[in-house]
Amino acid sequence: xxxxxxVAKLADRFAQLTQRDTxxxxxxxxxxxxxxxxRGHRIEIRGFGSFSINxxxxxxxxxxxxxxxxxxxxxxxxxxxxGKALREGVDASLPAxxxxxxEAPSV
Numbered sequence: 247x248x249x250x251x252x253v254a255k256l257a258d259r260f261a262q263l264t265q266r267d268t269x270x271x272x273x274x275x276x277x278x279x280x281x282x283x284x285r286g287h288r289i290e291i292r293g294f295g296s297f298s299i300n301x302x303x304x305x306x307x308x309x310x311x312x313x314x315x316x317x318x319x320x321x322x323x324x325x326x327x328x329g330k331a332l333r334e335g336v337d338a339s340l341p342a343x344x345x346x347x348x349e350a351p352s353v
Contacts, residue, residue: 253265256268283297283298293332295326295327295328295329296326297324298327299323299324300322301321302321302323304319
């Protein structure tokens with residue numbers, strides 16, 4: 247689902263909101279979440295999951311073209327941990343044998 251899909255679904259569900267108002271609401275929520283994570287805060291949405299910042303330590307990698315060693319600096323990356331209700335809902339709705347839609351076909 248993309249942002250525009252989310253806006254369209256919310257606008258359809260709540261007829262009293264215009265498409266423009268729905269778009270503004272979604273943008274405001276996502277911007278507030280991004281700002282909170284950028285400040286190092288943790289976001290928890292009960293029944294859905296939590297967003298936090300994880301630290302990736304510095305490491306040594308290799309340049310694939312030349313093979314020379316490259317130092318990769320430390321990074322702070324966003325991390326999502328699904329809540330119990332979301333995990334159980336996904337597990338109940340998708341059979342274990344069904345491949346996930348995002349998986350690339352094997353050749």
